[in-house]
Amino acid sequence: MPSKRGVAITSGRIVTGLVGIGIAAVTIAAAGQLTLPTVEIAPRDIRVTPVAGDQSLVCPGPLLALAQDATAATAAGSFGPASVDFGAKGVTPTTRDLGAPDNTSGAADGGPAVITVPGATDGSATPVSGAQSQIAAEADVAGLAAATCTPASAESWLVGGSSDIGRTTLILLGNPSAVDANVTLEVFGAAGRIDAPGAAGIVVASGTQRVVALTGLAPNEPTPVVRVTSEGGQVAAALQQSTVRVLTPGGVEVQGPTAAPATDLVVPGLVVSAPAAPGASSDIASVDDRATALRLFAPGAEAADVVITATRENSKDEPIVVDATIQPGVPGEIALAGLPAGEFSLEITSTEPVVAAARSNSRSGALEDFAWFGAAPVLDDAAAFTVPTGPGQKLHVFNPTGSEAAVTLTDADGTKTEAKVAAGAGATIGVAAGQSYVLEGADGLHASISLAAPGRLTSSPVVPPNPLAAPISVYPR
Numbered sequence: 188m189p190s191k192r193g194v195a196i197t198s199g200r201i202v203t204g205l206v207g208i209g210i211a212a213v214t215i216a217a218a219g220q221l222t223l224p225t226v227e228i229a230p231r232d233i234r235v236t237p238v239a240g241d242q243s244l245v246c247p248g249p250l251l252a253l254a255q256d257a258t259a260a261t262a263a264g265s266f267g268p269a270s271v272d273f274g275a276k277g278v279t280p281t282t283r284d285l286g287a288p289d290n291t292s293g294a295a296d297g298g299p300a301v302i303t304v305p306g307a308t309d310g311s312a313t314p315v316s317g318a319q320s321q322i323a324a325e326a327d328v329a330g331l332a333a334a335t336c337t338p339a340s341a342e343s344w345l346v347g348g349s350s351d352i353g354r355t356t357l358i359l360l361g362n363p364s365a366v367d368a369n370v371t372l373e374v375f376g377a378a379g380r381i382d383a384p385g386a387a388g389i390v391v392a393s394g395t396q397r398v399v400a401l402t403g404l405a406p407n408e409p410t411p412v413v414r415v416t417s418e419g420g421q422v423a424a425a426l427q428q429s430t431v432r433v434l435t436p437g438g439v440e441v442q443g444p445t446a447a448p449a450t451d452l453v454v455p456g457l458v459v460s461a462p463a464a465p466g467a468s469s470d471i472a473s474v475d476d477r478a479t480a481l482r483l484f485a486p487g488a489e490a491a492d493v494v495i496t497a498t499r500e501n502s503k504d505e506p507i508v509v510d511a512t513i514q515p516g517v518p519g520e521i522a523l524a525g526l527p528a529g530e531f532s533l534e535i536t537s538t539e540p541v542v543a544a545a546r547s548n549s550r551s552g553a554l555e556d557f558a559w560f561g562a563a564p565v566l567d568d569a570a571a572f573t574v575p576t577g578p579g580q581k582l583h584v585f586n587p588t589g590s591e592a593a594v595t596l597t598d599a600d601g602t603k604t605e606a607k608v609a610a611g612a613g614a615t616i617g618v619a620a621g622q623s624y625v626l627e628g629a630d631g632l633h634a635s636i637s638l639a640a641p642g643r644l645t646s647s648p649v650v651p652p653n654p655l656a657a658p659i660s661v662y663p664r
Contacts, residue, residue, distance in 0.1 A: 244336040245361040245423035246319040248299030264291035273317035274623025289398035312652040314571035329436035330556035333575035335647040339421035343444035345413040346544035347559040356401040359425040362391040368420035376408040412484040438556035445561035448540035452562040453633040454533040456583025460549040484518040491539035500613035532585035532613035554642025563648040566629040572649040573623045577638035585613040594628040
């Protein structure tokens, strides 16, 4: 049995411990009520301007037709060179042709042109631009086609084309880089994603262009959308579509990538040559491809509720608004039957990211042509562009912002043209065929170039400069 003294000592220790714990608890509670000093240290960052590398733009190359060579009925061959125009500020670009192993006439007509300028010594991007155009008058390919020369990229969206009866669409893949590109084509149609043999593992050798017929991947598909991705080297992707109605050519077009999927898109400079026929509707359907229409695709898992606002350029007319719902994974076309003849910019607002391009038609006597007007990317403060050689050229600028924009257009001789574009409005500015310009004050705007004449129609977007030389922030560990 413990002694009374031992019990007293033990009890004293327990009481002392309890008192200590109580004091600590009170101290912690009191500290929680105090405003303690804070020390904030912003992460150190170093602003680095990388050494600017060469900038290269790739033009799609001459127009192609199938079975130009009687010994190769499914091969594609050109029937004349494309006219290529280009320019750069302060330097003279160099040019070269990509090899064209899939073009049976490439040795005679040349391959896709690559336009290159060295990087600026101050790390900025040198304003450089290029465009090509060609008029075809073959038995199965006829019309005017123009395209902007674009930088290669790892991902592109091609919204347009058709493999329906009488329609031929070719996918053009140009690789200007020093390494081979391994390309995958994801084709979406009326049944959703098309699991096509041969759509993956397409090797585009360094310095060459490959040509893939859409019919081999998705036959009898009237409203395709193609996503192009590449590993290794990057590629410049484009579509060429030609139409034959029974035995009569119905036009040709070459179009580059549209703006990436987004909930807000702009199609600037849609040229409507003639109003829709009386009684035409704007319901989503497989519309007549002579009708003015907007092709939309929602690549996500949810349906997209879309509002299309068509604003007439250089006009105070009330915009025309069309609502639609696009099912996910399935391209849809909306006939824009309410548009009269004129020039319009389309604002597309969607609940889900979408890609988009509009189609229009022009007929005059025996001549017929069509054009695709892709959603154009938003511009930075300055953008360089070249006007393709052709008739009826115009620059279209649309301002979706909430304030008026003052833009300045400077040609290669330094001559300046100033214009104002009202908030939420579009304007056209006169430009010269084959000439290069720099558009300044364009931050937040969208622009495109159209060539139009009776029975002749084509369009190409104005794209922002290559961002590879932009300064970046580095955060050391």
